Amino acid sequence: MRIVVTGANGFLGLHTRTRLLLTRPDDVVVPVGRAQWEALPDLLCDADAVLHLAGYNRGDDADLADGNTALAEELVRALEAARATPTVVYAGSTYVDEGHWGADSPYATGKRRAGDVLRAWGERAGAAVREVRFTGLFGEHGRPHYNSFVATFAHLVATGGTPKIVGDRELPLLHVQDAAAALLAAMDTDEVSTTGGSEPIRPPGRPTLISEVAQRFTHMHRIYAPVGEIPALTGEFDVHLFNTLRAAMWPQAYPLRPVPRSDQRGTLVETIRVHGGTGQAFVSSTNPGFTRGDHVHLHKIERFQVLSGTGLIRLRRVLSDEVLEFRVTGDEPAVIDMPTHWTHSIENIGDDELVTSFWTNELFDPDRPDTYPLPVLTGRDRPTSAAS
Template sequence: MKIVVTGAKGFIGKNLCIMLREHGHKDIIEVDRNTTREELSTFLSEADFVYHLAGVNRPKNEAEFEQGNSELTTYIIDKLTSYGRVVPIAISSSTQAEHDNPYGKSKLLAEKTVEQYGKFSGASYYIYRFPNVFGKWCRPNYNSFVATFCYNTLNNLDITINDPSASVTLVYIDDVCHSLISLLNGSINSGFNSVLPEYPTTVGYVADLLAGFKNSRDSLTIENVGTGFCRALYSTYLSYMSPNQFSYNIPCYGDERGVFSEMLKTKDAGQFSFFTAHPGVTRGGHYHHTKNEKFLVVKGKALFKFEHIATGECYELKTESDLPLIVETVPGWSHDITNIGAEEMIVMLWANEIFDREAPDTFARPLK
């Protein structure tokens, strides 16, 4: 299958071409601003599917709307028709096609041209009226406020917000590409398509989330970035980092026993830390009523001891880094860990709640 992608160097096109190759499509013809009309004509004569993503949304004058949107679409359709081949086509339009402005009118005309082609030729056609698309590689200070906010937040530049409560609907670039690629199997009906999920939100909420992402390096407390909109926005935010922003320091506290450092705190899934212990050193000697911890020795050998604070029952176990073993602390059992090896011991630690100095749920009780 030969796939022609116009606007291949643009935000959506660049992501789409990479994902197409990931899906095993190797014969992808990328069309960009440097492609001549003659070259485009040749490409269209061989095409088995066309993604028409090229367009103009920031012209020097209004006439460019028509040239870059409706006229280019008409050229593509005329060429496909003249070759007498039934070639499916997907076109990126905009929600502005519903509005009476030069950009919207040019997009609406492009839509109608594609629709007429599909109905006349019998070719499958797919029209996407994209809302605000966000994700990696979108140019900041151009036509995406999300890209601009990400870039400015990371680079300590001011963000201009006229109305924080202004509503906006967003779709994520990965979801856009997955939807576009799904068209290739021919199982989707012609007509208007939409990308799911859509994320209805406000400009102010986006700005607040981005500020939270930035502050997390100081507070060590990350937003809920594992699912949904927050996951997609966090990924987008990270993509605007320059290499010198790829790393950051965290506090590290040391004494005669070794060092302790908190790595990451979450809002509803606890926190991650690590500590070291010199040979013969014992850490712990306390219990919790509710808090749970999970330990993993990643270097060295350890002896864990437990004592039930009510019955006095005792238990101990040994573990080492060569045989990874998660050791749980159980509420109501005092516990400690001793380095029984000849080298420094390193232990990863997860706790199901963030440490609260005002209510630590940690009570000293050395073990025998």
């Protein structure tokens, strides 16, 4: 498929493009940000689907009410100019639902009108238009003071601040990767049940007190930050919050430094301590000049610790060119936890065998490995055939 993604550089756009890259590598993804907007009619030619994620969620009342509507109108004009009738999936908001506390806000007004504009075009053009209405989205790499209060709280806790809660209330929260999965399911029309092709799809969020998010981040950071002790992760929501916090701490907080304990017998360094949950630990040996890894995870927490030899750990965020490097040796204990959405590898750059300890927070499941081959250094964002 040829898939055009508007708002491609935003929070939801980047997560959706990452999911497309890793789960649908044969599709052609055309990212459209502000710099490409004027070329939209040309980019829409031969498109099979459009994921319309561009929008305003901050600004004055006019921006919120009129900006989202204008973007939908511009998309329709571009579709008509290109004479294209792809499936259009639109990222809406539960704010527009009747009875929602924000239903009369300028933001809800703009999102409601944008949906009406796209559905009207679909009826005229005989094209499928599907709206996915999202509740509060959160996850890795959200912008503090912009994308959500969750991103703000994670940033504050990661940098030594304290979240301030004004008007504590329960809000439904949805991890951004679950939102991306819902968009792709909506794009594949045979996987979605709708009423007359127009009933909005509403991925459910997890009802969560604002104060609960602050408390969990604070608790996780208190356990994790000193030496890398993994907090109790009792469910998927905890894992999502922990990954969000780790992303806010990355890379300034790393490597983590476990405390060596020595006596006349030698030295003991704790590789991993977990307050709760399950996990898997293993050790590998790597010959000089060889590299392991070159893969990326969407959810899995993975820890590297070199026990002997000298290794170079490289990481690159998906859809980015910048490569970070950490030189680690068995002589100076260091722990580095691989952030989600960063492809990573470890190369033996020494003259002796490299022995590395690995840990993940879940047992390996061949049916759901959450391990996507992707080189760090070569063939940018072109998945390889198998993980190392």
